[in-house]
Every structure is written in C-alpha cells, then in structure tokens.
C-alpha cells in the first residue's frame with residue numbers, strides 16, 4: 001500500500017466515485033449550458049438538453065469538443081465565469097494555428113495543484129523532499145503545475161524552469177534535489193551532462209516525475225539506470241488543466257486518472273463510437289470540477305487504453321496506459337501508421353540512447369523514412385564492421401516492428417540538438433510534393 005495525498009478520493013469505492021461523478025457532471029452541464037453560448041449551440045444542434053444528463057450513463061449524449069472548437073472560440077468563447085473571477089491563464093505552445101488559452105479561477109488552480117500533489121506523493125514525495133522543477137514556467141502548464149503541487153505537499157520547491165543545464169546541475173548538487181520534474185528527453189540530457197561532469201556521486205535524486213511527451217519503457221529504464229532513480233510518468237494537457245490529469249504510482253504500470261475531476265472515455269476516432277474498456281482508441285475527457293474553462297467530451301487526439309485492473313498501490317482510480325503518441329504526431333508512411341515511440345523502443349533496445357530524429361520525405365511519388373540516430377560514445381570507437389552490423393540490426397528490427405523499410409543513418413555523438421522541453425523528433429519534408 002502506498003501513501004496518498006487525498007486517500008478519500010484516490011481509494012474511493014467505484015460506486016461512490018460514479019455517484020460523485022454523476023452529481024458533478026449534472027452540475028457542470030447545467031453551468032456550461034447556462035454560461036457558454038458556444039457549447040449551448042452545440043447541445044441545441046445535437047438535440048440534447050441539460051435535463052437529459054442525469055448520470056455518467058448519459059455522458060455519451062453530449063456533443064464532442066475538438067481543438068478546432070477551441071481555436072474558433074478563441075479567446076473568450078468557452079469562458080464560463082466572469083473574467084473578473086479568473087486569476088490566471090495558461091496556453092499551449094501553438095506551433096500550428098492559433099494558441100489555445102485556458103482560464104482558471106483560484107479554486108480551479110487549487111484543485112489542479114492538488115492533482116499534482118497526488119502525483120508527487122505517489123512518487124514518494126513528502127515535505128522532507130527537495131522538488132526540482134525543470135519544466136518550463138510561463139504559459140506552459142508544466143512548471144506552474146508541479147510547482148503548485150510541490151507547495152501543497154510542503155516540499156522545498158526549486159522553480160528552476162528549463163534550460164541552463166550547468167546551473168540546473170549546480171543547484172541539484174548544492175541543494176540536494178531529491179525529486180526531478182521535467183520532460184523525459186530533458187531528464188536523459190541532464191543524465192548525460194551529469195555523467196560527463198563526473199558528478200553522479202554528488203546527486204541525491206531518488207525519483208523523477210516525467211511527462212508532457214510520449215516516452216517508451218526503454219527510455220524509462222535508461223533514465224532510471226543513468227540517474228539511479230525511479231522514473232514516474234505524469235500526463236495532462238493544457239485544455240484539461242495541465243499536468244496531473246493522471247499520474248503513476250509505485251506499480252509503474254500506467255497512470256491513475258484523477259476521476260473525481262476528469263471523466264475519461266475511449267472512442268473510435270473515425271466514428272466517435274464509445275469503445276468498451278480495454279480497447280485502444282482516442283482518449284476523451286470531461287472536466288467536472290473546474291469552473292472557468294469547463295470542457296465537456298474534449299477529444300485529446302491521444303491514442304490510449306483504459307484499465308480497471310486492481311492496483312497493488314490500493315488506488316481505485318482507473319488507469320490509462322502510456323499514450324502511444326498523438327494521432328497528429330502519428331506518421332503515415334506509405335499508408336502505414338507509425339508512432340515515434342515505436343521507433344524509440346527499437347533504438348533503445350538496440351543499445352542506442354534517445355538522441356534520434358525522424359526525417360520523412362517524398363521521392364519519386366513514394367514516402368521515405370530516415371531514422372537518424374547518434375552513436376553512443378562507446379560505439380563511436382568501434383570498428384566500421386561493428387557499426388555496420390548495428391545499423392543492419394536496427395533496419396531489420398524496424399522492418400519487423402513497423403512493417404516498412406526505413407533508412408538508418410548513424411551520426412556522431414552530440415550532433416543532434418538536445419531539447420530542454422518537448423523534444424522535436426520529426427522533420428516532415430513532404431508538404432507540397434506529389
């Protein structure tokens with residue numbers, strides 16, 4: 001049995017949770033219908049009235065919301081309380097199109113912080129810990145979310161933000177950081193830098209809380225070994241508050257969803273049909289407790305599976321598997337669906353580290369996939385024939401896992417740019433080519 005931040009909800013019997021969800025859902029639908037004209041129109045068009053939603057069983061009657069809706073309603077169209085009641089906004093990085101802006105009341109922030117506190121406690125955090133937050137601060141939710149959670153737990157919080165790796169490591173050694181919070185790709189980079197600086201013995205880290213991007217089990221093992229810690233996954237998205245929508249416990253077999261705040265569903269992304277428990281599909285969330293920016297049936301585009309298997313940590317909260325990636329990060333190469341995380345698994349299981357980039361192009365009317373991966377410093381000193389056999393091994397493994405041929409290019413150590421936040425893995429040069 002583990003430690004809990006809010007045992008009452010983390011270990012609630014399933015029936016009690018469902019009743020609680022039903023009550024909050026009813027209130028949330030009424031609140032949204034009354035205050036959000038944009039969603040009222042969607043409900044009217046779908047022929048659903050607030051009275052039609054009496055319990056969780058009625059959830060499927062509500063219309064979906066998508067990222068396009070959020071862009072269309074930007075900036076205030078989905079706000080459900082007076083602006084004067086909001087105390088904060090956060091936003092997505094907005095690489096394509098308009099940014100998504102989410103609003104929070106003070107109570108919304110308190111609930112979000114509590115969700116992050118649950119994640120820190122599940123990773124073994126207490127008020128004795130030094131929580132080193134290297135997620136970006138600012139509009140990105142990573143820094144503020146884990147910062148708030150750490151305050152709730154009462155840990156000493158180091159608001160490092162991302163970047164300036166030498167300073168990160170100096171604070172880590174001088175102040176004895178025990179829990180590291182950042183993206184898994186940055187954790188791998190920090191581990192590499194700590195090793196190079198010969199400071200592995202000076203590091204007191206015991207756990208890491210890593211998320212914001214897809215990462216494989218092999219990556220987890222790599223980080224755990226290199227930093228001598230246990231690495232826990234954490235998931236969330238700006239639209240549904242930020243990190244802490246779900247978090248991993250000591251069992252490390254998927255993330256418990258904070259169901260008292262967010263109701264999950266898995267749907268067929270093509271038809272919108274709700275799929276039975278255990279089937280893979282697109283994750284959809286309904287936020288039932290936050291009031292400024294309540295999203296009902298929001299389609300995340302994350303491809304995932306839910307499970308209600310009993311967990312040894314004692315939590316009864318439903319679990320989601322590691323998302324395979326976003327449906328919009330999924331590459332379609334010669335008609336085959338390819339997730340970067342599948343390629344990562346192959347590379348790490350062949351002895352490479354997670355320094356890779358995928359270059360997709362279109363040559364002679366056909367898609368090409370090049371997997372560029374750095375040689376590790378050890379491999380770099382191997383003979384040409386050893387390196388060639390490594391390259392062949394990866395080509396064969398990729399072919400059997402993905403079902404398509406990829407060109408593998410081994411490049412010198414440190415030649416692929418490191419990321420301090422979410423890693424940039426894909427370069428797609430196909431636009432405009434037939």
Ligand code: DLL
Pocket residue numbers: 092093135141142143210211212213214215233234235236237238239242243244300302322323325326
């Ligand atoms: O990435 C929130 C976050 C911050 C989560 C810190 C965890 C830690 P966005 O920038 O809005 O918010 O991106 C959300 O990132 O829909 C997923 O596709 C992806 N994502 C987030 N966490 C994970 C994870 C933050 N643990 C989008 N595994 C989501 C895989 C993740 N993908």
